[in-house]
Amino acid sequence: MHDIDLGAPPTERAMIFETEAGRISVDQLGSGPDVILLHSLLSDRNSFGKIVPSMIRSYRVSLVDLPGFGSTEMTEPTIDAYADMIGGLLAVGDFDHDHTVLLGNGLGAFVALGTAIRHGDRFGKLILSGVGSHFPEDAKMPFKNMIGLAGEKGMDALVDVAVRRIFSADYLAEHPEQAEERKTVLRRTKPEAFIAACRALVDLDYRDQVSTVANPTMIVVGSEDEATTPAMAAELASSVPGARLEVMQGVAHAPQLQTPVEFWGLVQSFLTD
Secondary structure: OOOOOOOOOOOOEEEEEEEOOEEEEEEEEOOOOEEEEEOOOOOOHHHHOOOHHHHOOOOEEEEEOOOOOOOOOOOOOOHHHHHHHHHHHHHHOOOOOOOOEEEEEOHHHHHHHHHHHHHHHHOOOEEEEOOOOEOOHHHHHHHHHHHHHHHHHOHHHOHHHHHHHHOOHHHHHHOHHHHHHHHHHHHHOOHHHHHHHHHHHHHOEOOOOHHHOOOOEEEEEEOOOOOOOHHHHHHHHHHOOOOEEEEEOOOOOOHHHHOHHHHHHHHHHHHHO
């Protein structure tokens, strides 16, 4: 059993870092070895709020706004460009390059993977939740559809579709309040940032590069994740040297929201291994 504190986190320490790749907004909490959290396309940095109180018992946690989200600058709509911004943060911040951990969910996991490929010497362990080396052609269509909806009608037009990609159907039926909370977050997202991130994911293909990742890596996927499927995670895990694969039964795309206790247990085990 892993301890978890589901209370509200203390007030963040908001910071703006100027990097070669652009301005990036970060909230830092706690003290100790660093864990940098990168949010998904369908959420924001506060999606980690259920596990942060437990994390800051032992770690300094940095909650990052990805490009175009919050106060972080837009950049080119490629995962490489997003990864360079995180690499820039690691270069200018006071992070211990041997012991800093990068943890991403969804879009954030793809950015973390890109950071490992391009700047892997700037951090230590890598935790990826809801990820792959690329999207198969049929899996690109939902992103293209969301690009069209966001561009033509704004974020409100896609919130119902997006929420069904975050959580399993059974979980949504039992926790309708979670759906409303996520919809509120999505409506605050700038359409141009959302569209750019969707395009970056559609164009992503790291199949020829993932074997170069040298960071100790854990890949987590929900058995019910339709956005980044277990097959995508298994393919990536087989290509990243020494990667550990964990499948969470009954969970969809955001385990830190749906099953925070179990997810924190996996993260804590990997961090202390």
